[in-house]
Every structure is written in C-alpha cells, then in structure tokens.
Amino acid sequence: MEQSDDKTIGQSDNKTNPFEPRILAFLCNWCSYAGADLAGVSRFQYPTTFRVIRVPCSGRINPLYIIKALQSGFDGVLVSGCHPGDCHYISGNYFARRRFALLKKFLEYLGIEPERVQFSWVSAAEGARFAKVVKKVTEDIKRCGPLEYFKKNIDSVERES
C-alpha cells in the first residue's frame, strides 16, 4: 500500500473511531465490476475502504488469494460475482459458491472473524446494491478492528534473519 493511501485512511470522518479498514474486493468483470461502475456513475455515496481487483469470474478466485490478502495487511476481503444463473461462463459462480462455502467455514473454524471474508452477488444493474454491500462490509470489519494477528510483520522477519 502506498503512503498517500495511508494518509487518506488516517483522515477519518469519524473522530471517535479513527480506524478505517482496508478491504480488498475481487469483482467479477461481467457484473460486480460494472455494478461498482454504475454506483459511481449514479453518484451513490459509499465508504472509500475498498481496493478493487477485477477478475474475469468469481470462479477465478483461488482461496489462496484471499488468505494472501489477509496476510499482506488487508483487514478484510470481499468477493463479488454474478447472481446464480447469470454467469458469463455458464457455471463459474456455482463452482465458486461451493468453494467459498467451505473456505468461509474453515477460516471461521481456525479463529478468523467470519466478517472478514465475505461473499456477495451483485449484478451490473445493481449500483445501489453494490454501495450497500460496501457499507455493510465496511461496518462489519470496522467492528472487528484491524487484523493484527495474521498480518505479516516484515520488520520482525528481517531482524530474525
């Protein structure tokens, strides 16, 4: 994350709770990414906590990416794809749904707050829904606080070696 980003995050609107989470969003090119675009074009207000990676399909998401994001310092991850039946590649989101169901349970079992890794369906026509998803996920992760226990501390590693 660049320094300028950290500064904007520091300037929070809520003075009592200065923590602004950093959330990574994997958005499907054919729906949620366009949904986010529509939210912007429609001037819906939503928190600026998201960093977006555009992917061809929610089925493209390897669970490894999600865990990598958490380890790299993101406080949460959102994966958003097409509603069931709407997949551009016919069935990618159905496969993804099975994978995510297991992953979410698994991470929760290991002791990571379930709110940190979330999944949603947002179509290209649902700009308002996208804004709501962002708001909800941001609030959830704000409540969890910063993800300190799984964040890789580069400094400590260097000192060790």
Next chain:
Amino acid sequence: MKQAEHEIRSNVGKLLKQKNIDVFIGYEKGSLPLRTSPCFVSSEKEARKLIWNSFCTNNLAVYLPRIMSRVKNKGSTRVGIICKGCDSRSLVELIKEKQLARGQIYIIGISCSGMVDYKKILSQVNSDEVIGVDETADEITVRSKEGERVFSKEENLCEPCRACKHAVPTVYDMLIRTAQQPRQATTPDPTVHDFLMKPREERWQILEQELSKCIRCYACRNACPNCYCKECFAEQTKPRWFGVTTDLTDIIFYHTIRIFHQAGRCVDCGACIRACPMNINLRLFTRMLVDEVKERFGYEPGVSAKEVQPLATFKTEDRQDFMIEPE
C-alpha cells in the same frame, strides 16, 4: 495377523511369478521395533520379507502417482499394492483425478482393525531399551531390558482410526480378512465439535501454538497421497505466494492452504500427522473439512468410484446462507 501375513506373502509371490504384476508395494520390518517400512518387491523370493501387523500405518497410495509418472511403458506396467480401508479410498480419489488407471494397479485389500500409534506406546516405555514386540488380537506386548509390558491396542490407536467408518477397503482385486473384526466407529468424532466450543480467540491461539512448532520440512505434504502436484504452491516462485521464513504467518499460510487443497479429497488417513516430526496436531484442522464436506455436500471421499468430487461439480440449489444480503 500371522495368517494374514502368510496369505499376503503367498499371493504376492504368485502374482509376481505369473507376471501379473511387475512390482508390489507392501510393508517390511522396520529398522526399529514398533516400526514398519514401506518396501518394493519385484520377485517371488523377495515377497517373503513382506509383513503385516498393527504398525503398518503408512498410506502406500502416496507412491503410485510418483511411480506411474516415471514408468516408460505405461500400457503394460502393472503395480500391486496392499491397501487398508483408508488407503483404498485414497486410491479411488487418485483414480478419479486421473492420476492412475484402475487397470494399472492390482489391489490387495486387507480388512483393518485399526492401527496402533507407536509414539503413544514409546512415550510410556523407555524407548532405548525396547528389544522386541509381539501382538495378539487386542494387545501389544513390548519386551525391553526391564521386562515385558502389555498395552491395550484400543487405548493406543492412531487418532484417525478411532473415527474410521471404512475399515474394509472400498476397492480391491483380492480381499484378505484378518482374524479380527474390522474396526467400526460407533460414536461421532469429537475433535471438531470440541474445538468449536472454544471461543474464537482461543481457537486462533491454539492454532498459533500448534503451528509455531512447524519447521517447514513439508513432510505433511510429501506423505499425503493427494499431494502429487509437480510444482507445489509452496515452491512456486512466479509469484512466490509466501515467504521462505519461519515467520508464523507464513507457516499458517502454508498449512491453511495445504489443508484447504484437500477439501473434499482428504480421507483422514492420518499420513500427514504421522509424518510430522514436530508432532503437530494437524488433525484438529484437517478433520474439520472432512466433516464439513460430509455435512454440506453429503460426500465421503473414496467411498464410491462414480460420485463426482464435491468441488468439481455443483447443484443450482446449493445452500448459500453464507452470502451477504445487504439491507
């Protein structure tokens, strides 16, 4: 046990003599008491060194993808293997994943009455002084310089064997039955339930405690029959997914991904746990996905050769209660 051992030897000898198989994978006497070692037998004479007892724990299915990928004459090579219930289920999954052809292997199935964890027994005796070991249907007698001590098999079983519901192989060309009854778990496995009863913070703490023992030898991966990737994500360099360090987050990263790769494929044979030189309780985490897959998709790996693996298929009506609905 002795009877089963005799049957294995004579049958393998016959198969090798008739050129039914080119090589047989079985167990031989280990270099230490209470241990066995996998061995590769290719002649009738060698077949005499095969053994069978309650310490034949290794999942031999792990060798097959490696052997098959090196064999030049794929069409005519046939490998024999001895399989317990769990091993045979590993084979079924490997066949489904097209790592093996059913016609290339000859499976001698053996009904299993549960394997004994040698570490549990050795922790109760002075391991330097163990000279030999005998076993009967329910008991293990350990002979040491101090004299003899008798251990109950039931109390010293390997943990996965306690929860085993498929002690008789699900696939075989020949089945050998031992004198003992195949072991059948009657109560549900408490591991996952007990762990989930703990608060979230404590669960993470236990995870950290367990995994901080890890020295990243990757023995858990190498012992697992499901881990046959030619290039593992742990060793990929473009991109390198996580650091080659002893940093705890890197270790947790490795284990969570390795375990997740077994989702819907893990037969809970316990190979990873036994391979671990640091005695990490990996089953605490692997078992969760076994239970979850069964509960959510009704799938048990290796039981049916026809059933498609749960993550390789889907139903339009799959549960999606975990997806968020903003409002």
